[in-house]
Amino acid sequence: MEFTSLVDTSLDLNFRPLRVPDGIPKQEVESNFIGLGIDHTPVKDEASDLLEELNRVSAENKKLTEMLTVMCQNYNALRNQVTEYMNKHSTTTATTTSADDHSAGSKKRSKAENNEILKSVQGESSSSDEDNSCTKKPREEHIKTKTTRVYVRTEASDTSLIVKDGYQWRKYGQKVTRDNPSPRAYFKCSFAPTCLVKKKVQRSVEDQSILVATYEGEHNHSHPSKTDAANAVTTSPCNRLNGKSTLGVTASVPCSNTLNSSGPNIILDLTEPKNTLQIDEKKVASSTSTSTAGGHNKRKSSLGGGDNHQNRPEFQHFLIEQMASSLTKDPSFQAALAAAISGKFLPNNQTDK
């Protein structure tokens, strides 16, 4: 929401085209020629013209900034709606599947599964409920193992359960679980036993084109393939954790080392065409609640502890990249930008002919 409060979203459009737009007053045209040393108007006029030009561009810049802010607000509002919808949807579907597919003997298990699903979804929309559940239920040791869920959209025809995140994984098992007809693949980090991170990958029940990768634990080593990370599209808090899936969908895993996170859940929703990143982690939320393109401003800023990520350069960098990624892939933004630019150039082009 308050992107601009944290990161300066002003677009530096104060460039000087050599062509003279029709819309510019004659004085400005003259001033441009002054700049080229063609005319010999007094310096005072030159300064005032430049000032006028500066004001005009500044106003345009401001206008674009406002458009950008409105766009971000609309975008976040839509995201919130989707989040709410997913929350409700998962609640209902989880209940119905347990009623339809499961026998009476597996009530407990399905209940636990539902809780897990709800936990992840709630974590995406609100962390207050999660905090309450943490204090109420004695399952803290389970939560302490940091679990991260990543959604990656692939082609439905692609049967491989590969989510490339830049790390090297060794598959050690595959199972067909009861709640999902598609098999679940189990991976261990290739750095095991040094690194005990595990990963489960399974197709979503609702959408077979979505791979759900569940990460358990944190990598205690640096990224094995920094070149891959450098080449990858940057959507994660740090570049080293990125990679591309087999279908060109960028997958990201949490950068716990950089963000020093200890929260239980991170949810990265990479199913959107825009590769929008969703981070649901208390600390990150507290620091991104006013900035991340996810619009998690509803989240309370808990676990403050003085760990201010906003001031960290990598975090700032992440925010900028995140915003740039979201905006440049946003068709409405592209349209608005194109309109703004064409509005500046089009009359000029027409007069050229």
Place this chain on the structure above:
DNA sequence: CGTTTTTGACCGGCGC
């Protein structure tokens, strides 16, 4: 030949 993947067997937790 070393590494990775596959896949059936096994283990442990949980509910009844």
Place this chain on the structure above:
DNA sequence: GCGCCGGTCAAAAACG
């Protein structure tokens, strides 16, 4: 104790 189920092991196969 038994059965179910998710998770893991480990031998064999596949791969580069």
